[in-house]
Amino acid sequence: MTATEAPDVLAPARLGPIRLRNRVIKAATYEGLSHRALVTRDLVDFHVAYARGGVGMTTVAYCAVTRDGRTDRHQIHWTDEAMPGLRVLTEAVHAEGAAIAAQIGHGGPVASPRANGAPALSPSSFFHTTAFSRARAASLADIRRITGAHAEAARRAAAAGFDAVEVHLGHNYLASSFLSPRLNRRTDRYGGPLENRARFAREIMRAVHDAADGRIAVIAKMNMDDGVPGGFWLDEAIAVARWLEQDGTVDALEMTAGSSLLNPMYLFKGDAPLREFAAVMPQPARLGVKAVGGRFLRSYPYRDAYLLEDARQIRAAVKLPMILLGGITGRPVMDRAMREGFAYVAMARALLREPDLVNRLREDAATPSLCIHCNKCMPTNFTGTRCVLTDRTTTRGDTWGTPEGYVG
Structure with missing residues (x-):
């Protein structure tokens, strides 16, 4: 594709049945x-900042399809009590002119047994070293239940005003762990x-x-590479991408990489913030991170x-629109993605640093990203995800709804 044929990343575009004001997605x-599985004012403000800052669509992560699929005890799942707050959230983002997606999925072996009061699920039983418990092999009844829960999450997302759902098929969450020959x-x-x-999947x-x-x-976020020996690999990802295209679903x-269970830094690249992770961990996990964290949280250039x-190889194999994720920092990279045939780009860390980056790129294409890829934002998701180089603080704020049946 020549430069003249490549679409303008900041021009309006269609994504399935919806229209986006540009091709930039907040990943x-x-x-x-x-808080207590409910939307807070801080969560609304978080996404409104990206909408106001110019993205075409912002993505809410991570909305578990079932209670036992949560990776955190405060995580939203699709209860009646959560719906009023989710509507507040979607309406606030729409008021700024942006679309909003909900990432849906089941944590599987990455889910928190302590938070959920239930063993983590996996394709096959194994000892869950981070949770110090045994993950249970999913039964056929579990598979049917969780498949149905994904459908119900999509229906509820539409009812709450979301414009899209991003189905999590990556990072060795449940669907991804089924794809992995190492875990399955x-x-x-x-x-x-x-x-x-x-x-x-x-x-x-x-x-x-x-x-x-x-x-x-409907967006599928799928691994190209688990980043671990014996895991899901690119040749298999190409085949699965083709099947999804044939299925017409x-x-x-959106192609991704890495395993939240076995090798989380493989997705992010850059330095592993071991000291910062240890600081937010309870004991004895804090000692474990200090002692052997470098084996689990590796650094990559x-x-x-x-x-x-790798995504280029998927791009060559299917005609489906594709979202390029990973190291999207400024206009040169965005324009390169468009020339390579990608339909959208997804930004994460660069927008955490500067929520208004897209607006500033519209004004001046030479605007550089201030993100230095230190990855110190990663441990902040325990206390409110943010760039540690900014002054932004979080309070969780008000909630909408009543957390009936909540067990903290």
Whole structure:
């Protein structure tokens, strides 16, 4: 594609059934700002800042499809009590001219047994070293229940005013762990060859697509590479992307990488903030991070557009619109993504540093990002996700709804 053929990243565009004012999406970054599974004023303000700052769409992360799929005890899941606050949130973002998506999924082996009062689920049983408990192998009843919960989450997202859902098929959350040959040792129709390991993800996407019924856009966020030996790899990701395209269940693909369970820094690249993670951890986890955290939180060299090389191979294999994630920092990288055939770009850390970056890029394409990729924003999701180099503070604020049945 030539420069003259490439779309303008800051011009309006369609995403499935919806229209975005530009092609820049605020990527899902867990905010740590919900309280007792309800929307707070801080969560609303967080997303309004990106809408006011010029993004085409902001993404709320992470909304678990079931209570046992949460990775944090305060995490929103799709209860009746959460709906009033979610409507406040979507209306506030729409008032600023932006669209809003909800990231939906089940944490699986990444879910918190302590917060949920239930064992983590996995394709196969294993000892959960970070939780010091055994993850339970998902039964066929669990698979049916969680597939249906994804559909219900999509219906509720549409009812709450969301413009899109982003289905989490990455980072070794439940659907991703089924894709992984390292984590999935099942011998039934959900294990073994790739076609079987991909069955759960495909069933989820069919259920979400049918529930969305053309009212909202459906995005799949899927790993290209787990970043661990024996894990899901790019050649298999290409095959799954083709199957999703054939199924006709997805409006756009967002490719990601890494395992929140086994190698979380593989997605982010750059330095691992071990000291900052240890500071927010309770004992004995704090001692563990200090002693052996470098084995789990590894450092990787950072470069702009660091997922482009692999995502380009997915791009060549499918005709689906694709969102480029990973090291999107400024106009040169955005324009390169457009020339390479990507339809949208997703930004995370650069926007945490400067929520108004898109507006400033519109005024001056040479505007540099101030993000230095120190990754010290990562541990702040325990207390309210933010760039530590800014003065922004969080209080959690008011909530909308009543947290019935909440167990803290």
